[in-house]
Amino acid sequence: MAEGMVLSGKYEAYSEYKDSGISGLGKIPGHWEVMQLKRTIDGCVNGIWGTEPEKDGNNTVVLRVADFDRPKLSLQEAGYTYRKIEEKEKLTRKLKRGDLLLEKSGGGEKTLVGQVVLFDKEFEAVTSNFVAKMTPKSGFNSRFLNYVFSRFYSENINYCSIKQNTGIQNLDSSAYLAEKFGFPVEAEQEKIANFLDHETAKIDTLIEKQQQLIKLLKEKRQAVISHAVTKGLNPNAPMRDSGVEWLGEVPEHWDVVKLSYRYEVLLGKMLDDKKITGDYLGAYLRNTDVQWDRINTEDLPKMDFRPEEHRRYSVEAGDLIVCEGGEIGRSAIWENDDKCFYQKALHRLRPYNYSRDNSRFMFYVMFDAVHQERFSGGVAKATIAHLPAETFRQYKFAYPPYGEQVDISVFLDEMKDKFELLELSAQRQIDLLQERRTALISAAVTGKIDVRHFNPEGGQPSESPNINNKEVVA
Numbered sequence: 001m002a003e004g005m006v007l008s009g010k011y012e013a014y015s016e017y018k019d020s021g022i023s024g025l026g027k028i029p030g031h032w033e034v035m036q037l038k039r040t041i042d043g044c045v046n047g048i049w050g051t052e053p054e055k056d057g058n059n060t061v062v063l064r065v066a067d068f069d070r071p072k073l074s075l076q077e078a079g080y081t082y083r084k085i086e087e088k089e090k091l092t093r094k095l096k097r098g099d100l101l102l103e104k105s106g107g108g109e110k111t112l113v114g115q116v117v118l119f120d121k122e123f124e125a126v127t128s129n130f131v132a133k134m135t136p137k138s139g140f141n142s143r144f145l146n147y148v149f150s151r152f153y154s155e156n157i158n159y160c161s162i163k164q165n166t167g168i169q170n171l172d173s174s175a176y177l178a179e180k181f182g183f184p185v186e187a188e189q190e191k192i193a194n195f196l197d198h199e200t201a202k203i204d205t206l207i208e209k210q211q212q213l214i215k216l217l218k219e220k221r222q223a224v225i226s227h228a229v230t231k232g233l234n235p236n237a238p239m240r241d242s243g244v245e246w247l248g249e250v251p252e253h254w255d256v257v258k259l260s261y262r263y264e265v266l267l268g269k270m271l272d273d274k275k276i277t278g279d280y281l282g283a284y285l286r287n288t289d290v291q292w293d294r295i296n297t298e299d300l301p302k303m304d305f306r307p308e309e310h311r312r313y314s315v316e317a318g319d320l321i322v323c324e325g326g327e328i329g330r331s332a333i334w335e336n337d338d339k340c341f342y343q344k345a346l347h348r349l350r351p352y353n354y355s356r357d358n359s360r361f362m363f364y365v366m367f368d369a370v371h372q373e374r375f376s377g378g379v380a381k382a383t384i385a386h387l388p389a390e391t392f393r394q395y396k397f398a399y400p401p402y403g404e405q406v407d408i409s410v411f412l413d414e415m416k417d418k419f420e421l422l423e424l425s426a427q428r429q430i431d432l433l434q435e436r437r438t439a440l441i442s443a444a445v446t447g448k449i450d451v452r453h454f455n456p457e458g459g460q461p462s463e464s465p466n467i468n469n470k471e472v473v474a
Contacts, residue, residue, distance in 0.1 A: 016029065017029060022181070025181070025182065025446060028446065029450075034180055034183075038177035040140045040183065041137060045132055047093060048085060048129055049062065050062060051083065053084050057084060059082040061124065061125035062080075062128050063075065063095075063128060064130065064131065067079070067081075073116070073150050074117050093127065094124065094126060095119050095121075096135070098120070098135075099136075100119070100133075100134040100149065101119055102115075104130060104131060104171045113170065114153055114162065114171045118143065143193035143197065144193040144445070154438045154442070158171065184447070191454065192452075194456075196441055198454075199440055200437055206433055207430050210427075211426075214423050217426070220419070222368070225368050225415075228411060229365050229412075230368070232400060233404075233407060237251040239251060246372065246374055256396055256397070256399075257396060257399065259349075259394070260393035262351065262357050263349045263352065263357065263362070264349070265389055268341065272303075275304065279304065280305055281302040281303065282302060282339065282341050283300035283340055284302065284342055285321065285340060286343050286346075287325060287326050287345040290332050292367070293331075295334060313342060314341050315334040315341065316337075318333065318335075319359070320333055320334075322366060323347075324345050324346055324347050326345075328386065330370065332363070358402060358405040375395075
């Protein structure tokens with residue numbers, strides 16, 4: 001047995017290894033051949049965007065980066081874009097099953113360009129001008145190559161081939177495909193691909209179950225909040241018709257009134273760069289600074305707020321800050337005494353009577369209203385959808401007595417913490433499964449484990465390796 005022996009006690013290593021001579025790859029099975037990636041594919045053909053589709057014409061699917069199913073290294077099942085592509089333009093670009101699609105332009109601050117996915121469809125398609133087509137040469141299994149490229153991507157090996165241009169990452173495909181890797185013969189490539197198809201499918205199923213659990217938890221949390229802020233915590237409370245269709249029945253001792261009867265609702269100051277003198281600078285909140293139950297206070301921009309404007313445009317502890325545009329109604333409470341102001345893209349809700357209304361309760365009212373899409377009918381349609389103050393003030397909500405507002409808020413805070421812990425646990429499981437998936441792919445395509453005798457019907461174990469195990473071939 002070779003050094004390293006096994007991975008997590010489940011997979012044997014190859015009997016003989018050699019130095020690959022490649023930094024970051026280390027030893028590979030003795031019978032594997034080292035070669036450049038470009039020797040495995042028949043060119044790298046850039047895509048085309050074409051022209052506007054014809055209403056009754058023979059249009060073609062143009063696959064974009066947005067169509068990539070990145071976690072599964074494949075394509076989404078629907079939502080494709082159709083464009084008119086001339087036949088002469090299709091000659092070298094038309095895809096066939098087994099081709100690989102390389103993301104040549106795109107990426108972002110947290111995502112590198114260079115993702116590769118497998119084209120495993122039967123319909124006619126070409127790639128967009130941000131995506132290139134790579135056709136595997138004879139002797140190379142497309143599914144195996146897809147996993148090899150995913151290993152390059154997950155370990156950021158493509159980073160040194162990326163060029164930045166006007167905020168968009170561009171991949172130098174020639175430099176990228178000059179990278180070297182170790183390859184077995186095609187029959188062995190197919191066995192490794194079969195193993196990984198089987199094992200990653202099992203992992204993907206587990207991930208989907210955790211994702212479904214998170215979705216159900218969010219739905220349950222929303223239902224709990226909705227019930228609490230419209231029906232209260234006492235199941236035996238006498239009810240009455242609220243007179244508001246979406247509220248339905250509410251406890252008979254609750255008030256149902258317009259928002260403007262209980263809260264001062266004011267928009268912030270409009271930004272005007274030309275009027276900033278620097279004499280009265282003050283930090284202010286923008287729409288993006290207000291997320292659900294969280295307000296960013298770091299690196300805030302500044303503009304002038306004259307002394308006579310401070311009362312009108314400042315925020316105080318206990319104010320509920322509500323987004324006027326973007327995700328309309330997204331809210332958070334300002335909870336400190338630091339001097340700060342707010343921009344016109346935000347509403348400031350301040351109770352007229354602090355002994356009558358509780359901002360935390362109003363936060364949950366807003367959470368329910370947004371997730372029930374209560375503001376969709378009152379949204380002004382301009383370049384960007386927004387909720388004008390005069391419209392917002394007319395919305396009716398149900399208000400219990402102050403003590404009951406506090407009790408409901410405390411209850412919902414406790415439930416929120418419980419749901420978030422459950423969601424966090426499920427997300428951790430997803431992260432671990434994704435790490436296992438990546439580690440398993442890397443171990444198989446680099447020859448750290450020998451899966452040539454893998455049998456999905458029985459025989460060699462088919463559980464994913466423990467990613468924390470250090471017993472792998474160096």
